[in-house]
Amino acid sequence: MTAWNADTEAAASESGSVTVVEGSSFCISSGGGDISSDGGTNGAFFQDTRIISHWVLRVNGSLREPLVAQRPRPFEATFVGRAKWPDGRFDSPLVVRQVRHIGPGLQDDITLENYSAEPVDCDIELLVDADQADLFDVKGGRTSRRAEAVRSVRDGQLVIESAHNGQQRGTAIHARGAVVTTDGLRFRATVPARGKWATSVIVVPLINGQSPDEPFKEGGLPHHREGALRHRHWEQNVPRITVADSNLQAVLNRSESDLGSLRIFDEHHPERAAVAAGAPWFMALFGRDSILASYMCLLVDPKLAAGTLQTLAGLQGSKVDVDSEEEPGRIPHEVRFGVTAGLALGGTAYYGTADATPLFAALVGELSRWGLSRDIIQPLLPHVDRALDWIELYGDRDGDGFVEYLRPNDHGLINQGWKDSWDGINFADGTMAEAPIALCEVQAYVYSAYIGRSLLARWSGDVALEQHWAERAAALKTAFNEKFWLPEKGYFAVALDKDKQPVDACTSNMGHCLWLGIVDEDKAPSVVEHLMSPQMFTGWGIRTLASDMGAYNPVSYHNGSVWPHDSALVATGMMRYGFVDEARLLATGIIEAAEHFDGRLPELFCGFDRGEFPGPVPYPTACSPQAWAAAAPVQLARILLRLDPDFTRGVVHLAPILNEQMGEFSAENVLLDTSRVTIRAKGTDGSIEGLPPGLRLLAEPRPPLDSLLDDFGGVHHGN
Numbered sequence: 001m002t003a004w005n006a007d008t009e010a011a012a013s014e015s016g017s018v019t020v021v022e023g024s025s026f027c028i029s030s031g032g033g034d035i036s037s038d039g040g041t042n043g044a045f046f047q048d049t050r051i052i053s054h055w056v057l058r059v060n061g062s063l064r065e066p067l068v069a070q071r072p073r074p075f076e077a078t079f080v081g082r083a084k085w086p087d088g089r090f091d092s093p094l095v096v097r098q099v100r101h102i103g104p105g106l107q108d109d110i111t112l113e114n115y116s117a118e119p120v121d122c123d124i125e126l127l128v129d130a131d132q133a134d135l136f137d138v139k140g141g142r143t144s145r146r147a148e149a150v151r152s153v154r155d156g157q158l159v160i161e162s163a164h165n166g167q168q169r170g171t172a173i174h175a176r177g178a179v180v181t182t183d184g185l186r187f188r189a190t191v192p193a194r195g196k197w198a199t200s201v202i203v204v205p206l207i208n209g210q211s212p213d214e215p216f217k218e219g220g221l222p223h224h225r226e227g228a229l230r231h232r233h234w235e236q237n238v239p240r241i242t243v244a245d246s247n248l249q250a251v252l253n254r255s256e257s258d259l260g261s262l263r264i265f266d267e268h269h270p271e272r273a274a275v276a277a278g279a280p281w282f283m284a285l286f287g288r289d290s291i292l293a294s295y296m297c298l299l300v301d302p303k304l305a306a307g308t309l310q311t312l313a314g315l316q317g318s319k320v321d322v323d324s325e326e327e328p329g330r331i332p333h334e335v336r337f338g339v340t341a342g343l344a345l346g347g348t349a350y351y352g353t354a355d356a357t358p359l360f361a362a363l364v365g366e367l368s369r370w371g372l373s374r375d376i377i378q379p380l381l382p383h384v385d386r387a388l389d390w391i392e393l394y395g396d397r398d399g400d401g402f403v404e405y406l407r408p409n410d411h412g413l414i415n416q417g418w419k420d421s422w423d424g425i426n427f428a429d430g431t432m433a434e435a436p437i438a439l440c441e442v443q444a445y446v447y448s449a450y451i452g453r454s455l456l457a458r459w460s461g462d463v464a465l466e467q468h469w470a471e472r473a474a475a476l477k478t479a480f481n482e483k484f485w486l487p488e489k490g491y492f493a494v495a496l497d498k499d500k501q502p503v504d505a506c507t508s509n510m511g512h513c514l515w516l517g518i519v520d521e522d523k524a525p526s527v528v529e530h531l532m533s534p535q536m537f538t539g540w541g542i543r544t545l546a547s548d549m550g551a552y553n554p555v556s557y558h559n560g561s562v563w564p565h566d567s568a569l570v571a572t573g574m575m576r577y578g579f580v581d582e583a584r585l586l587a588t589g590i591i592e593a594a595e596h597f598d599g600r601l602p603e604l605f606c607g608f609d610r611g612e613f614p615g616p617v618p619y620p621t622a623c624s625p626q627a628w629a630a631a632a633p634v635q636l637a638r639i640l641l642r643l644d645p646d647f648t649r650g651v652v653h654l655a656p657i658l659n660e661q662m663g664e665f666s667a668e669n670v671l672l673d674t675s676r677v678t679i680r681a682k683g684t685d686g687s688i689e690g691l692p693p694g695l696r697l698l699a700e701p702r703p704p705l706d707s708l709l710d711d712f713g714g715v716h717h718g719n
Contacts, residue, residue, distance in 0.1 A: 020102045022075035022227040023264050024276060024283045027106060032066035033079030033098045041138055044106045046205040048336050050138055051171045052106060054129035059083035059122055064096050074261030075102050075227055086120060101222035104212035106203040114191040124187040126201060130171035132162035139281050151182040170206035175199050176218055234260035238300050239670045244663025247595045251633045254599040258625035259297055272307040278603055278626030285335040287312060287356025288418055289628055291363050296631035299638045302370045302671055305363060312360060313383040315349055322408045324350055329390030331356040352412040354405040358445040361387045365452020368459045371647035371673035384453060391446055397436055401479050403446055404436035417442055424558040425495055426505055430550025433503045438496040441512035443480050447473055448516040455648050481520045490526040506530055506546035508566050514573025524577040531570060532582050539610025540593040541567035554607035561619060564590055564601040565628035568635045575639045577704045580657055587636040601629040641681055644702040645672055650694055655701045656681035
């Protein structure tokens with residue numbers, strides 16, 4: 001998940017840093033609450049611009065002694081520290097409490113509490129800077145190139161502005177009772193004995209001189225803000241999941257909370273929630289990431305998938321643009337609002353990805369299985385058809401039936417699948433593949449898009465169209481198993497290169513092919529055997545690249561690391577083909593890895609074997625929270641339940657395979673169609689209370705390969 005053609009290197013946030021996030025805004029600070037970038041990545045960000053780059057609080061001329069940092073909500077943090085007493089005594093009774101809120105700007109509520117029996121005079125100083133650096137420049141360590149910001153005091157507030165390539169970005173800072181200078185804010189306060197002194201510092205971002213519609217303001221209540229109310233509504237309406245396994249319970253609780261915090265809203269359609277890719281660097285809409293994350297959290301909220309699809313549909317390509325790689329029908333890779341991003345590619349959206357477009361069509365089809373209303377699905381159908389047109393007219397560059405990618409410029413992504421780092425696709429000997437490249441998992445996504453369109457035709461009663469797309473899916477499956485299979489190795493090539501030669505590295509990508517059912521059933525056992533081999537399975541998850549491959553590096557981004565979402569989709573594929581023990585072992589490894597990350601799975605971690613270290617080794621610049629990592633435990637819970645609604649056939653499959661350690665599982669308030677149901681399971685027994693009318697419960701898993709093809713003479717695969 002790299003940002004356009006940026007590499008994966010970035011200065012890591014300092015150890016013990018605290019991140020708060022709301023919508024696309026976020027703030028990274030030290031554990032004491034101060035922000036000091038010093039060429040690093042800390043700061044407060046609004047619309048991909050760093051609106052605060054330095055924020056240091058001094059009391060009586062000294063920094064605070066940090067005591068504790070807490071993050072009760074995703075958008076709020078509390079920092080508690082001890083301030084220096086005016087006479088310099090160490091055991092000071094003066095405590096500083098700093099409550100930070102992030103949103104369309106920043107608000108810090110600062111309170112000094114005096115626990116002594118005498119009043120105390122305090123000098124409080126807040127030193128502030130705002131470099132207005134673009135997020136891409138911050139991540140890449142390029143902020144030193146920026147022009148000097150202009151600092152001024154206007155109307156009782158400090159204003160720091162910077163012009164960059166025709167865009168004016170600024171920050172306005174104020175607080176009641178402050179003496180405002182061009183360096184920051186100063187206060188002179190007398191804190192009574194056993195009493196308090198408090199102020200609120202307000203930060204308002206400015207874009208071409210304009211503030212957001214609803215900025216933080218003095219006297220406002222941050223917990224009454226729209227963002228806070230949205231998160232509270234999310235927590236009240238998501239399913240209430242309880243499970244006897246305390247570790248799994250903690251992981252699922254954290255996942256639900258993080259998914260709520262990663263939602264972003266279209267200002268023109270505030271009722272729509274889409275999911276951002278992850279904090280801190282990817283608090284933006286990503287086609288592939290947002291689609292996969294919203295798919296994996298269908299058990300929590302299928303409306304998040306609907307909002308993601310609706311938002312992406314509004315950005316679907318309409319013209320050919322070499323700079324942004326926009327093409328008619330193409331779904332964007334990434335949407336950004338920073339100045340550098342817009343200059344790099346001529347707009348806020350970049351379209352260079354081979355997989356978002358078929359995944360878009362596939363997810364709309366999946367929503368028909370989950371029973372979402374016609375009011376949601378019907379308006380998406382023209383966008384699905386435009387996506388399928390893109391596959392045929394632009395995605396399949398040479399007419400061989402497979403979707404390939406080749407960037408048409410020198411600044412877009414070199415690799416345009418989910419392993420989009422510059423060195424992410426290579427042969428077994430480590431040689432990098434050359435584009436045009438047809439990835440194995442992208443063909444699986446296209447297969448799923450064809451299946452999805454056929455389901456949608458069934459849903460709308462168009463038998464001829466249903467048969468057409470079923471036949472397209474069957475033909476692609478046949479060609480895929482012929483061209484990508486490596487019989488001498490017993491697994492699928494990760495790709496076909498520019499010469500249509502199989503790229504023969506052993507990778508996790510083929511697990512996505514299992515997930516979507518494009519793999520012939522007779523080949524599945526060998527694929528699973530390789531995925532669960534010591535070269536691929538670390539004990540915590542599946543490596544992106546086998547350890548006996550030439551490019552293997554356990555501390556790389558895509559060549560040997562473990563990505564929780566990737567492993568969760570591989571486990572889903574194993575379960576789909578009936579490899580229950582392997583899927584359960586893999587799911588258990590991922591959940592146990594989460595325990596070492598305080599219940600929150602990161603974007604990725606290093607690919608060392610489980611026996612080498614006491615726990616999984618963190619990857620230094622991994623996003624956390626990150627959407628598809630947060631959604632991975634939800635997807636694992638779903639596959640352990642073997643829960644598969646299928647409104648197109650009027651059934652819901654539920655065939656649990658919970659181990660003894662998990663004990664009883666229940667999920668109340670799960671949305672199916674317009675009904676809220678309760679799912680209960682223990683061991684291999686399961687039930688659903690409150691099923692919508694017309695649905696029947698089947699106590700058996702979904703058939704391993706989609707029986708849709710059987711309706712039109714496809715090969716019967718059985719259960």
